[in-house]
Amino acid sequence: MDVGPCSAEIQQRRVELVENYSEHLTRLLDVLFNVGAVTEEDLSLVRGSAVLGERECMRALLDVLHGRGEESCRAFLYILPSVQDETTKLGQANRQEHLRKHKDILARQHGLVDYLSIREQTLGQDQTGCWTDITFSRQAGYASSSQCRHESAGVGDAFRTHADEICIFKDVYENLLCSPASGVNMLSGVAGSGKTTVVRRLVREWAAETKSSKIILSLSFRELNLITQEQSLQDLLSDHYIHLKPFLHELLNSNPTQFLLILDGLDEFCYPLNFEHTPKCSDPERVQPIQSIVVNLIKGNLLPGVSIFLTSRPHAVSKVPPVLVSLFYSLLGFSVAQQKQYFEQNCSSPEAAEAVWASVSSHKPLLLMCHIPAFCWIVSTALHDGGSCLCPDSVSHAPHVLSEMQPILKSLGAMAFKGLLERRFIFESTDLNSFNLDSTKLLQVFLSEILKEDRASLTFEKGFHFIHTSVQEFLAALYYVLQSLSGSDPFAVQICSSYQSFLSSQHSGKYCNCRYNCSEADMKHLMLNIIIFL
Structure with a gap:
């Protein structure tokens, strides 16, 4: 033919x-x-x-x-x-339809009640006026500090002495999502200063923006802690964002600069990050330990050109070498004017806001603490109707209530204490059972306000976490105090089998030989929390 x-x-x-x-x-x-x-x-x-x-x-x-x-x-x-x-x-x-779905899903995931705004947000509403803005400082890179003091010791000082460039949320948003610049941007802030809230606001405003050319992928380190088996970056993201799976390979390999990857809560990561000796990997499909994926992302080996937004408490910032950080933001919290604005927005009426502000502004320690947004949330939640900061009836009943709650607080504190030593922030039902936290009706009511139930998106398993990490730290410190007052050594219980060897080693950077690792900096931070409570 x-x-x-x-x-x-x-x-x-x-x-x-x-x-x-x-x-x-x-x-x-x-x-x-x-x-x-x-x-x-x-x-x-x-x-x-x-x-x-x-x-x-x-x-x-x-x-x-x-x-x-x-x-x-x-x-x-x-x-x-x-x-x-x-x-x-x-x-x-x-693909555009799937990306729209991706925005909707992320907006729902990041739509919880926040410390910067205690009102529930609905996607599509005008959110600009619903947030009390917060003040940031910005500098190129950061200088590591060898000081060992509690992170809240300087709260409020920044507004008086900070010499770095001052900016607001809009500046951060435009730099991360409207600028072609890539690299690692780090956000540091004390407990309750609003780091996770900034992440939520960032995601929600991006989801409402129709012209944004970047795609946000958001992961929290407390979720990454749940990964115990080696896997590839592509499989990790495919598990987390199933709706993007048909296009993920193409998206990751075509133009990584179109992504903003948010990694929230570095201080909660249970695995050590070894930036010197982790093998280089540039293949998103290569299987490796989760800490190696994080290191290669931050170093720019994986997804070169991607923008990374990394949040951390101050004591854990040094886990990332300064040379790898392009821009460093610090959350300075609320100024006095922003505190007043927050109460005006979130109290039940203008009269209530005025009464709350009168109470707060007349107590200097309270005014100082309200630089931290989470503390403003606590005050406005407790006093939203304008009630006095000092309630004689409540004070007179406090010993009786504390007596009833002490066994519950002790059990809850024991779980919180064990979790901190093991770098655990998500607990299972078996954990609650082992600490007898599923027995009484009073306990169930109490737990509903302290522990929040969720289903981890990376494992699809039911879990529980404290409403805020600082609550877990407070309960852990309370447990330490109760145990110490009763003559017991809180560390004597074999919560972390290698803790004694850790104390005797005195070698900087050593980690406990258990699944969840406590670095020396982490242990110093825990002990400082306990000292502050005492």
């Missing part, structure tokens, strides 16, 4: 056609059948190769066309460009 030019071209381009056009196979078969270039028997033959994959089906189609002759080959080459364009447009439309 003579081979015509079209048939010859198909044979010459066979490898290219299989490589680049297999994804268009379904549409190609439909059009070829409609124009009479192939028969029903041909379709059955080609589709019969589906068990071996799309590429094998494409090879079978090319063989069929070669056997059909020049006319069928000419028809194939004629329709090929139009079918490719049509399929590509459909694919792009489908």
